[in-house]
Structures are given as C-alpha cells and as structure tokens.
Amino acid sequence: MKKLIVACVLSSITLSAVAAEVDNRQKLVLNAEQRNLVLNEMRMMLAGTQGIVAALSQNDMDAVAKQARTLGMSMGREAGGHLHSVLPMEFKQLGMSSHQDFDAIAMDAESLKDPKHTLQQLGDAMNKCIACHSVYQISSTK
Numbered sequence: 001m002k003k004l005i006v007a008c009v010l011s012s013i014t015l016s017a018v019a020a021e022v023d024n025r026q027k028l029v030l031n032a033e034q035r036n037l038v039l040n041e042m043r044m045m046l047a048g049t050q051g052i053v054a055a056l057s058q059n060d061m062d063a064v065a066k067q068a069r070t071l072g073m074s075m076g077r078e079a080g081g082h083l084h085s086v087l088p089m090e091f092k093q094l095g096m097s098s099h100q101d102f103d104a105i106a107m108d109a110e111s112l113k114d115p116k117h118t119l120q121q122l123g124d125a126m127n128k129c130i131a132c133h134s135v136y137q138i139s140s141t142k
Contacts, residue, residue: 065109070105101125
C-alpha cells in the first residue's frame with residue numbers, strides 16, 4: 001500500500017511539472033472556420049495514415065496506393081486556397097511537402113510493391129507531422 005501511495009504522489013508531482021511547462025510553439029491564430037479547416041485536414045491525414053498502416057498489415061499495396069493518393073497534392077490543393085493568406089510560408093511548405101510524400105508513397109506502392117519501403121516513406125512523412133506539431137499550435141480568435 002505504501003508503494004502505491006508513493007507512486008501516486010510521484011505521478012501527481014510529475015503531472016504538475018508537465019502541466020506547468022510553458023508552451024513555446026508558434027501560435028497560428030485563425031478564425032473558427034479556418035481553424036476547423038486545418039484541424040479537419042489533420043484528422044483526415046491521421047485517418048489516412050491509419051488506413052495505410054492497416055493496408056500494409058494485409059500486404060495490400062493497391063489499397064496502400066489508393067489511400068496514400070487521397071492524402072497527396074490533390075488534398076493539399078483542395079484545402080490550401082482558403083488559407084493561403086493566413087498561414088506562414090514555412091507551415092505551408094511543410095504541408096505541401098507532406099502531400100508530395102503521400103503522392104510518392106502511392107506511386108511507389110504501385111510500382112515497387114515493397115511494404116518495407118512504404119513503411120520507411122511513411123515514417124519519414126510522419127516525422128514532418130511531428131516537426132509541425134512541435135513548432136506550431138492552432139488557436140482561434142473569438
């Protein structure tokens with residue numbers, strides 16, 4: 001019982017320290033509609049990535065290509081126009097680079113049909129997601 005109490009106390013101290021940590025990421029202040037567009041695109045990217053992983057687990061490279069293509073530049077063009085003037089250039093470049101990565105994943109999945117290669121590409125693409133989420137935070141105007 002003593003060990004459980006000590007563990008709970010240490011956990012709450014650790015959580016308090018993490019909660020008090022200052023968020024130094026660059027704020028992207030968007031109106032509610034813009035914020036929803038950006039967050040919806042991110043959710044679609046996450047769902048699409050999950051679809052790619054599921055297809056890879058079945059060794060279904062045609063499904064990998066189909067799913068990856070939905071996350072490619074066509075997705076970037078659809079969402080980008082509404083936000084072009086409000087997002088920083090670096091954010092847009094990272095986003096477009098990510099969409100290009102998914103187009104490459106789709107093409108390579110069709111031509112190479114190599115799940116390990118696709119996993120490497122997917123890992124590289126996800127590193128861009130991590131970089132973006134480490135640098136930026138989305139907030140909204142009221």
